[in-house]
Amino acid sequence: MKILTDAELAQALDSDIFHTISAAADKLGLECYVVGGYVRDLFLERPSNDIDIVVVGSGISLASELKQQLGRKAHLSVFRNFGTAQVKWKGMEVEFVGARKESYSHDSRKPVVEDGTLEDDQNRRDFTINAMAVCLNAERYGELVDPFYGIEDLEDGIIRTPLDPDVTFSDDPLRMMRCVRFAAQLNFMIEDETFEALSRNAERIRIVSGERIKDELNKIMMTATPSRGFVDLHRSGLLQLILPELAALDIVERRGDKAHKNNFYHTLEVVDNVCRRGGGLWLRWAALMHDIGKTRCKRWEPAQGWTFHNHNYVGAKMVPQIFRRLALPLDAKMKYVQKLVDLHMRPIVIADEEVTDSAVRRLMNDAGDDIDDLMTLCEADITSKNEVRKRMFLENFRMVREKLADLKEKDYKRLLQPCIDGNEIMQMFALPPCREVGQLKQALKDAVLDNKVPNEREPLMALLLEKAKEIGLVCKN
Known part of the structure; x- marks a missing residue:
């Protein structure tokens, strides 16, 4: 953070857009101030292109005058119902609003708005660090108005x-x-x-x-x-x-000397781990959701202690309802999160046992293009305080990644779909789309994945006829 004097603020605002706003305001005889996040970020030395201007008077009038002075390359949008306007120019967005005071009813976020002074406008701001204003009028250009000591709160x-x-x-x-x-x-x-x-x-x-x-x-x-x-x-x-499903994870139950970990704080550690590994928004959501099913699956088994069997499957089923409630997208992004929640135990199971080609092929086939993100999530999920166990899992995950790279190099991804598809099966046995067609397709796919037959037409056709006979189907060709 950098403490700026009024003179230094004036220098920080020494740009065409602010000088043009200043000239437009003085021409109309209006007080105007840059406020909010832009001012806060000047002191925090953070870049910002979104500029909020408060006008003591009509924000729309000042925005219209600015548009006139900037010329044809500026775009003006007016929102008369809200008393606001926006000017876009050279990649910047400048929002104008008249200074106002607000009052609220108990059951609504929509305020009753009246014209007000700069003081009224600063009073209605959310936080002290967002309530600072810098004057843009020529006589007071760069003067900071900070009635709530936002500078001190920024420092502290x-x-x-x-x-x-x-x-x-x-x-x-x-x-x-x-x-x-x-x-x-x-x-x-x-x-x-x-x-x-x-x-x-x-x-x-x-x-x-x-x-x-x-x-x-x-x-x-x-x-x-x-x-x-x-x-x-x-x-x-x-x-x-x-998000009550996440809050519900904050519990530790103990029986005798056996207790399970706090899955709420474990989940947050996994999310932070994903962030450190460069994970994007939806991978972070997958990390937040990955153990969401544990509360519903928790069982006490005397021989094993606390178990959470199938929590990945249950959690995946919970994802759509959570996304719907929070107005998160219900498209491919939700499906991605759901898939990673469902599959996040698979690499752990593989890493805990012998890392076989067959198991890795199946994992790669089920995860598809999201296999790398799935591995990132699983590596982030290793939060054990037992360093020996943690190193063992991470080493096994390294071996899984090596096998994945090897299989990709051999172009297994292209070969995982058997060369006999569902349409051909339906034609051969005169079947409509039905459960039997799915059974036969899965039998061929499993055989290829398990390396029992090569992905070639002749051996696959022989296997298909054998499996069809087992379920009572006869080839019609």
Whole structure:
């Protein structure tokens, strides 16, 4: 972070876009300020192309004047219902809004809006570090207006609301998610009174749409250490309301001297491990979901202790309902997460036993193009504190990866589909699409995967006729 004087702020804002906004505002006789994240990021020395401008007066009028001064290459969008406007120019987006004050009803995030002063506008901001404003009018160009000491909170690494946090969060409960998200993104701490207000107002999150919650969760997921955000969500009581399946993992049961690990904190460690390995958003979601079925599958078996048999299968079944509730995509991205949750135990089983070509071929066939991501997830899943066991698993995973590379090099991927397909089977036996056709296709595929027959027409045809005879089918050709 860098502390900037007003003169240094003026220098930081020494660009065509800000000088043009300044000239347009002075021409119209309007006070205007750059506010929010752009100002915060100037002090944090972080790049930002999204510029928010507050106008004491009509934001739409200033945006229209700016468009005129920038000329044909600028694009103006006006949203009269909201009293806002946007100008796009040379890859930048500038949002204009008139200074306003807001009041809320208890059952809605939609405020009643009135024209206001700069002070009114700063009062309604979510956090002190986002409530700073820098004047763009020529006489005061670069002057910082910071009534809530946002600079000090930036220096101290603190997230705090400008006014009473209970009012701030109750008025707009999405701010609770933003609070946790900013703390995770910036590696800041949430001030004690503000955090206590999160817990007191957690139930208010129920009036926020899954779409808005999803956006904040995705931003938390893409931070360097997502576990920070999810721990804060859990401690505040928000996680139990938005992702109860994950919160339910925070339990350790013991019988005698046998206890299972805390699967909540294990899951967060796996997510962080995936991040360190460069995993993208949907691989991180797969890591977050990978043990989600354990609560439903937990059983006590005297000989073994606590078991979670089939938790991968149960967890995969839970993924669509969670994605639907959170307005996450139900397309190929959801299928990808579901597949990795379902398959994440397979490489571990292989690595725990003899790493055979047959087992690796089957794994590669089932995982398809996502095999590398699956291996990354499984390596991240090794969080044992027993270093000897951890090294053994990682070494075996290395052997699995070597076999995968070897099989890919030999172009097994191309050969895994038998050269006799379902259409030909239906023609041979005069069958419509049915269970018997699927049985015969699977028999051929298993034979190829297990290297019992080469993927060649003659031996596969002989096997097909043999399997068909076993289930009472006769070739019609």
